[in-house]
Amino acid sequence: MTQILSQYPDNDDQQDAGLIEVKVDGETLYSGGFLTLKRDTVRLPDGNTAMREYVLHPGAVMIIPLFDDGRVLMERQYRYPLARVMVEFPAGKLDPQEGALACGARELREETGYSAREFCYVARIHPVISYSTEFIDIYLARGLTAGERKLDDGEFLETFTADVPTLLEWVRSGKVTDVKTIIGTFWLEKILAGTWQVGPAQRF
Secondary structure, three states: OOOOOOOOOOOOHHHHOOOOOEEEEEEEEEEOOOOEEEEEEEEOOOOOEEEEEEEEOOOEEEEEEEOOOOOEEEEEEEEHHHOEEEEEOOEEEOOOOOOHHHHHHHHHHHHHOOEEEEEEEEEEEOOOOOOEOOOEEEEEEEEEEOOOOOOOOOOOEEEEEEOHHHHHHHHHHOOOOOHHHHHHHHHHHHHHHOOOOOOOEEOO
């Protein structure tokens, strides 16, 4: 019979023991310049074994650039795996030994040309928990100053501004389907309403 818990067991190691899978063997199927594909053999909680294939990802940072008038800075970028142009907040992967704040400030400047007076930590999300180690740290950027962007070789994108009601409508209608941007939009709505708080302002 399926067990239904009456409440979420916070920090309950004993409860987690009935769910945890333990690696017993593993191999690297592919190692590229960006991603690594792994296949592990794991021992299940009932003692049986199973295979788990997953992608190692270095992690990323997304910035929500908020202008003083309430508009946000957005990007349009072609995403090859989906063969379509996506509407997104600025984001990029972490370089080796790079902190999240440094990554966010760098990506904002390189992709849009803007720098920010302050960055506030919002949240960490795990967008594809079934097959990737990827995490994305989200920051809110305020006090934006325009400058010259420096796109990577082979990188093509357009920037534009939108207000939050329009962005919410794009999420509702399906014009925006990028999960990190959807989550960032919902966070932004709560932040502006004063119902959800962000971390202290940091400067970079």
